Amino acid sequence: MGVGESAVAETGARLRTRRAILDAAVTALIRNSSATLADIAVEANVGRTTVHRYFPERSDLLGAIGTDFLDKIEQATTRARLEEGSAPEALRRLCQEYFEFGDLFTLTFAMPELATGPEWEQDTDADRAVVALIERGHAQGTVDAGMAPAWVQQVLWSLLFTAWAYVRENSVPKHEALNLCLRSLAKMVSP
Amino acid sequence: MGVGESAVAETGARLRTRRAILDAAVTALIRNSSATLADIAVEANVGRTTVHRYFPERSDLLGAIGTDFLDKIEQATTRARLEEGSAPEALRRLCQEYFEFGDLFTLTFAMPELATGPEWEQDTDADRAVVALIERGHAQGTVDAGMAPAWVQQVLWSLLFTAWAYVRENSVPKHEALNLCLRSLAKMVSP
DNA sequence: CCCTAGTGGAACATCCGTGCTCCATTTCAG
DNA sequence: CTGAAATGGAGCACGGATGTTCCACTAGGG
Numbered sequence: 427m428g429v430g431e432s433a434v435a436e437t438g439a440r441l442r443t444r445r446a447i448l449d450a451a452v453t454a455l456i457r458n459s460s461a462t463l464a465d466i467a468v469e470a471n472v473g474r475t476t477v478h479r480y481f482p483e484r485s486d487l488l489g490a491i492g493t494d495f496l497d498k499i500e501q502a503t504t505r506a507r508l509e510e511g512s513a514p515e516a517l518r519r520l521c522q523e524y525f526e527f528g529d530l531f532t533l534t535f536a537m538p539e540l541a542t543g544p545e546w547e548q549d550t551d552a553d554r555a556v557v558a559l560i561e562r563g564h565a566q567g568t569v570d571a572g573m574a575p576a577w578v579q580q581v582l583w584s585l586l587f588t589a590w591a592y593v594r595e596n597s598v599p600k601h602e603a604l605n606l607c608l609r610s611l612a613k614m615v616s617p
Numbered sequence: 618m619g620v621g622e623s624a625v626a627e628t629g630a631r632l633r634t635r636r637a638i639l640d641a642a643v644t645a646l647i648r649n650s651s652a653t654l655a656d657i658a659v660e661a662n663v664g665r666t667t668v669h670r671y672f673p674e675r676s677d678l679l680g681a682i683g684t685d686f687l688d689k690i691e692q693a694t695t696r697a698r699l700e701e702g703s704a705p706e707a708l709r710r711l712c713q714e715y716f717e718f719g720d721l722f723t724l725t726f727a728m729p730e731l732a733t734g735p736e737w738e739q740d741t742d743a744d745r746a747v748v749a750l751i752e753r754g755h756a757q758g759t760v761d762a763g764m765a766p767a768w769v770q771q772v773l774w775s776l777l778f779t780a781w782a783y784v785r786e787n788s789v790p791k792h793e794a795l796n797l798c799l800r801s802l803a804k805m806v807s808p
Numbered sequence: 809c810c811c812t813a814g815t816g817g818a819a820c821a822t823c824c825g826t827g828c829t830c831c832a833t834t835t836c837a838g
Numbered sequence: 839c840t841g842a843a844a845t846g847g848a849g850c851a852c853g854g855a856t857g858t859t860c861c862a863c864t865a866g867g868g
């Protein structure tokens with residue numbers, strides 16, 4: 427390979443394999459939070475050796491899952507356009523955007539170690555945007571002033587987790603859980 | 618030992634040791650959900666041998682934690698006297714009773730395997746009492762009919778989890794988190 | 809006071825996940 | 839078609855947790 431290989435974009439095949447392993451890891455770890463690298467390899471239809479090639483140590487894989495999640499959160503937050511409309515409306519859009527990552531929220535609750543490391547220590551842009559949104563709601567009187575931004579944010583996350591658990595355990599259609607989630611959140615923040 | 622020893626009440630010392638190990642296990646597992654039996658023994662100020670004497674296999678210990686939790690839930694539910702007063706008032710009492718077990722809720726979220734086994738499969742008396750409470754609220758118009766009993770129950774659990782996480786991560790006094798929890802729940806169920 | 813239940817510690821075999829190496833095979837781009 | 843890239847599989851060493859046994863010790867109840 428040429429000089430500076432580490433900075434060069436990876437070939438298509440490598441990217442695809444990497445994604446497959448990452449996704450398989452999430453699936454396997456949700457099923458059993460102490461899933462083996464061998465389990466993950468099977469889930470990804472890949473040899474265990476290949477997993478080690480992409481993620482030398484287990485912690486590398488876990489870290490990559492966390493970083494990937496962080497990226498998705500960031501993008502979803504952008505898509506929600508939190509500056510537009512009333513605060514409750516924006517919060518509703520955010521909840522809808524986050525909802526599709528429900529399995530990742532579930533995994534993060536079960537494996538707090540995923541959410542460790544430098545990137546998780548400091549506030550992300552998404553964090554700041556959400557806090558700003560709640561504060562805007564406070565200022566405009568559309569969000570209950572008694573509900574602190576950090577509290578609302580944490581409840582949002584755990585409501586998403588709850589919604590997915592509700593779907594799994596009660597075999598309820600996803601949209602129904604999402605609706606309960608949206609309604610519950612709206613009622614909670616309403617002044 | 619005499620005939621029927623297994624049915625005989627254990628001596629005081631044994632009961633105390635058993636309790637110590639159980640409590641230490643919860644503490645150690647909250648700190649690190651993959652804590653070693655050796656870690657737990659240290660936390661309990663007990664030899665690892667002793668742990669094995671009380672719980673031959675690791676799964677025995679985990680199972681005992683789950684069963685113990687189930688007992689506590691049961692007792693707390695009884696104390697809350699769910700039949701008395703309006704449904705929202707009773708729900709508030711229930712939340713207050715459950716709140717003290719916050720660490721156990723946290724642990725159960727992180728280790729779903731604690732909540733497996735026959736006792737967890739079927740509905741407990743506590744489950745039925747809570748469902749009946751919500752339904753009473755529906756009938757009397759004091760609880761939003763759109764909030765299904767199972768949903769309310771699950772949200773209650775996750776709000777308790779959230780409240781404790783909120784305390785840990787934002788170094789907020791417990792009573793403040795409890796208040797947020799109670800207010801949030803009350804607003805969600807209000808019609 | 810005594811003795812017995814209860815305990816602590818050391819030592820041991822075992823199992824399992826991990827990280828690594830080597831080599832044969834497949835795949836894909838030029 | 840050809841060679842480099844990518845993969846899969848077997849094998850191996852290592853570490854750490856587990857479960858078990860044995861023995862010495864201590865504390866507390868009769």
